[in-house]
Amino acid sequence: MEKVALFVDVQNVYYTTRQSYRQNFDYNTFWREATGGKEVVKAIAYATDRGDKKQQEFQNILRAIGFEVKLKPFIQRADGSAKGDWDVGITIDALEYGELADTVVLVSGDGDFDLLANKLRVDKHKRVEVYGVPTLTSNTLINAASTFIPIEGKLLLNSHSVR
Numbered sequence: 001m002e003k004v005a006l007f008v009d010v011q012n013v014y015y016t017t018r019q020s021y022r023q024n025f026d027y028n029t030f031w032r033e034a035t036g037g038k039e040v041v042k043a044i045a046y047a048t049d050r051g052d053k054k055q056q057e058f059q060n061i062l063r064a065i066g067f068e069v070k071l072k073p074f075i076q077r078a079d080g081s082a083k084g085d086w087d088v089g090i091t092i093d094a095l096e097y098g099e100l101a102d103t104v105v106l107v108s109g110d111g112d113f114d115l116l117a118n119k120l121r122v123d124k125h126k127r128v129e130v131y132g133v134p135t136l137t138s139n140t141l142i143n144a145a146s147t148f149i150p151i152e153g154k155l156l157l158n159s160h161s162v163r
Contacts, residue, residue, distance in 0.1 A: 009108035111138025
């Protein structure tokens with residue numbers, strides 16, 4: 001049975017689907033599509049934690065689907081900018097747990113992950129599937145992946161549109 005490891009950049013997918021479609025990502029449909037007929041060796045969703053109830057409920061939904069949820073505190077800087085970046089953590093985990101998988105699935109449009117995708121695909125001989133919003137996913141990341149799967153249509157929650 002093919003083995004798969006999944007890594008989801010929650011903030012990236014939240015903001016890109018909201019910006020492009022005014023909708024939310026359908027984690028249940030994604031899980032079924034990405035893991036169907038495969039053994040999941042690791043599945044991690046990376047998020048920032050503001051400590052609010054709605055966010056904690058969402059994190060529990062992710063856990064119920066099958067994700068381990070890793071949280072970083074949301075930091076609001078004095079100048080109004082925010083910090084809650086998981087790029088290094090995702091990269092370390094993908095390199096570590098990717099060793100156990102045949103396919104590594106990355107959900108993010110962040111071009112910083114092109115080096116990771118190339119390393120996994122070329123040096124580690126892994127299949128790398130990238131899910132991202134087409135208009136907001138870096139071309140360098142798309143080109144570094146074995147396969148790019150656009151987040152659109154069935155991967156969006158139509159009934160829970162963001163207003």
